[in-house]
Amino acid sequence: MPITPIRGTDRGSDPAAAVPLVSGALPLVGHLPAFMSDTVSVLERGYAEHGQLFRLELAGTSMVVVLDPEHRKELLLQPETALSISAAYPFLRSMFGTGFYFMAEEEEYRRQRELFMPVFHGGPLRTYLGVMERRTRELIAQLGDEGELELVRTCGELNLRVIVDCFFGEEFGPLFADDLELFETFSGNVSFLLPPGLHPVRTWRSRVARRHLQRLTLRCLAQRRAHPLPAPDFLQSLTESRYRDGTPVPDSASVHQALGLVWAAGETTAGQLAWALADLLRRPEHHPALLAEQHRHLSPDAPLTVENLHRLTRMDHVLYESERLNPLAVLIARKTVRDTVVGGHRLRRGTFVLTSPYLVHRMPDEFPDPHAFRPERYVEDPKAAQRLFGFGSGIHRCLGRRFSRLEIKTCLTLLLRHYEMELIDVPRPVARLAPRAVTAPCRIRFRRRPEAASGGRPGQPRTGS
Ligand code: HEM
Numbered sequence: 001m002p003i004t005p006i007r008g009t010d011r012g013s014d015p016a017a018a019v020p021l022v023s024g025a026l027p028l029v030g031h032l033p034a035f036m037s038d039t040v041s042v043l044e045r046g047y048a049e050h051g052q053l054f055r056l057e058l059a060g061t062s063m064v065v066v067l068d069p070e071h072r073k074e075l076l077l078q079p080e081t082a083l084s085i086s087a088a089y090p091f092l093r094s095m096f097g098t099g100f101y102f103m104a105e106e107e108e109y110r111r112q113r114e115l116f117m118p119v120f121h122g123g124p125l126r127t128y129l130g131v132m133e134r135r136t137r138e139l140i141a142q143l144g145d146e147g148e149l150e151l152v153r154t155c156g157e158l159n160l161r162v163i164v165d166c167f168f169g170e171e172f173g174p175l176f177a178d179d180l181e182l183f184e185t186f187s188g189n190v191s192f193l194l195p196p197g198l199h200p201v202r203t204w205r206s207r208v209a210r211r212h213l214q215r216l217t218l219r220c221l222a223q224r225r226a227h228p229l230p231a232p233d234f235l236q237s238l239t240e241s242r243y244r245d246g247t248p249v250p251d252s253a254s255v256h257q258a259l260g261l262v263w264a265a266g267e268t269t270a271g272q273l274a275w276a277l278a279d280l281l282r283r284p285e286h287h288p289a290l291l292a293e294q295h296r297h298l299s300p301d302a303p304l305t306v307e308n309l310h311r312l313t314r315m316d317h318v319l320y321e322s323e324r325l326n327p328l329a330v331l332i333a334r335k336t337v338r339d340t341v342v343g344g345h346r347l348r349r350g351t352f353v354l355t356s357p358y359l360v361h362r363m364p365d366e367f368p369d370p371h372a373f374r375p376e377r378y379v380e381d382p383k384a385a386q387r388l389f390g391f392g393s394g395i396h397r398c399l400g401r402r403f404s405r406l407e408i409k410t411c412l413t414l415l416l417r418h419y420e421m422e423l424i425d426v427p428r429p430v431a432r433l434a435p436r437a438v439t440a441p442c443r444i445r446f447r448r449r450p451e452a453a454s455g456g457r458p459g460q461p462r463t464g465s
Contacts (some may be wrong), residue, residue: 019055019064019345022046030057038431039330040358047359053343063352064342067363071343072355075334076394080106083334083342083353085396094203095186095210095263100256102396107244112257115241116399119167119234119261125406126306127233131165132410133304140418146447148424151274152440156184159270162407167234167261172220176213185209187263210259217255234261261400269404271328271437272390276408278427278438279322280416283373287416290315294417309409317375319408320385325373327357327390328435357389358436419446 022045025031034042035058043065046054052067066075075083086093086103093103102109118124139158143149160180165173176183186209225239232240238254280286290312297311298304336342336351347353362370366387367377378384391398398404415421424443429436 017055017062019053019062019343020050021055021057022049025057029059032058036433039433040429040431040436043330043356043359052363053345058352061350061352062347063354064345064347065354065356065359066343067355067359068343069366072360072389072393074342075353075355076332076392076396078334078340079395080337082336082338082340084337085334087335087337088333088352095206096256096260099253100260111241111244113399115237115257116261118237120399120403124233125402128162128166128403129304129306129309129406129410131170132162132407133414135161135165136411136414140414143419143446144448146445148443148445150440151278151427151442151444152270152438155274155277156267156270158411159273159407160266163262163265163269166403167258167265168217168220169224169229169233169235172223172235175216175220182209182212183262183266186213186259187267213259214255217258218251221251221254221258234258264398265400265403267435267437268328269400269407271435272323272326272404273408273411274438274442275326275328275427276319276322276412277415277421277444278423278442279326279373280318280412281421281423281444282427283318284422286314286318286375290318290416294413298413298417300417304410304413306406309406309413312409312413314375315409315413316385317378319405319412320378320388321373321375323390324361324367324388325371326429326436327361328437329390329392330358330436331356332392357392360389418448418452420449421446 022031022042024034024042024045026033031042035056042056046056046065047067053071054065056063056065066072080086080102092100096103098104099108101112104112135158139154157180160176160183161173164176164180168176186206220235221239224235228239229236235258238249238257239251241249241254243249293312293314298308331354333352333354336347336349336353339349340347342353360366364370367384369377391401391404422445424445425441427442428439430439
């Protein structure tokens with residue numbers, strides 16, 4: 001059923017009240033404390049009690065959760081004028097201001113989207129693969145032959161180095177390398193869904209870090225403008241970008257776009273990479289087949305290529321299962337900016353409408369035997385991968401999904417080829433309202449494979465050398 005705006009809603013009673021309410025709401029604050037401290041448990045309770053449509057009450061604000069495929073489509077295909085993404089994520093406005101991406105007017109959003117698009121296709125992805133491989137090999141060299149590493153920090157640092165090199169260029173990446181924690185302070189101190197005014201100290205820290213990053217980025221833009229490359233990269237396309245009427249975009253606006261991209265790629269990819277490695281190590285029974293696949297399709301001495309990595313389909317299926325069971329994005333949110341019907345229910349302006357990749361990925365209608373880690377499901381049902389939802393869907397589907405999947409696959413392929421690894425700690429998700437990352441510390445013990453030390457092929461020790 002399409003979403004239709006409602007005119008003349010009776011404001012006396014909240015129409016969302018007709019959507020079944022999850023148990024456990026406290027007087028006045030409703031589900032807010034539980035939602036803030038253990039989001040996934042509250043969502044799971046809603047699904048167990050009411051199935052694919054339920055409601056939470058957060059201190060006077062209704063939050064309707066829709067899981068049914070048709071209702072999800074309604075939610076994710078509606079324009080900003082009905083179900084707004086910018087109103088749903090107030091922290092983004094506090095981080096980047098109102099002129100950034102989908103917080104801007106429709107035309108400016110489209111201009112910025114067009115600017116981002118080429119970054120994620122064919123040619124640039126090949127260049128990025130070179131960066132991903134080089135940075136992972138540097139990590140391996142730094143780790144040495146054996147020892148312990150902390151999963152969350154290692155993935156976070158590796159990913160930040162990859163993305164600053166990719167988006168700021170290899171000559172400017174090192175400029176940021178000493179300030180990687182600034183990115184963490186910038187993005188880690190804002191809160192999903194809650195207005196920034198509710199946590200002033202964290203918001204202030206984030207803004208101080210932002211100012212520092214802005215200064216660095218402005219320097220990069222000025223230097224790139226003075227010394228342009230023959231084949232423009234993302235940074236250069238920012239220096240050359242213009243509004244539709246031909247006016248050059250000021251550097252102050254371009255800085256937001258550069259930092260916005262790093263933000264979108266940062267915590268998400270680092271978190272998904274950490275889950276992928278943790279899930280791989282929890283299932284050592286898959287390692288021999290993954291190594292044999294590498295042996296068939298990769299040359300141990302030649303650099304990785306997009307084409308060769310593409311042939312590692314078993315690795316894809318393991319990574320899909322990790323993405324399915326442990327998606328970083330637990331929730332995707334919109335807010336009604338006019339009275340609207342969703343899932344057959346009239347919702348008043350100001351209602352949050354959410355869907356959840358985490359729950360959808362665990363619904364048996366979508367993925368039979370949903371709690372089992374079964375990479376073979378993608379062989380049995382070639383369309384199963386298309387039902388994955390961790391990168392969103394519809395109008396705002398993630399632009400960086402190919403980039404992230406390539407990075408995760410590159411990193412895991414090389415680490416698995418070089419090391420025998422085992423988890424020392426059990427990986428646990430963070431419980432609070434945030435991207436569902438692995439909780440630090442989560443330690444891994446690693447030892448170089450004898451065949452990797454002698455330069456042999458993965459999974460096949462070299463004899464006589
Ligand atoms: C594993 C890593 C990632 C995850 C889990 C992820 C997840 C998502 C999700 C769920 C959305 C949709 C949000 C919504 O509809 O409310 C989204 C949108 C977006 N993502 Fe990602 N993302 C990842 C990596 C990246 C990377 C690497 C980039 C860029 C380099 C990126 C750039 C974007 C952009 C620009 C959008 C907004 C698209 C639009 O509205 O036009 N993401 N992402």
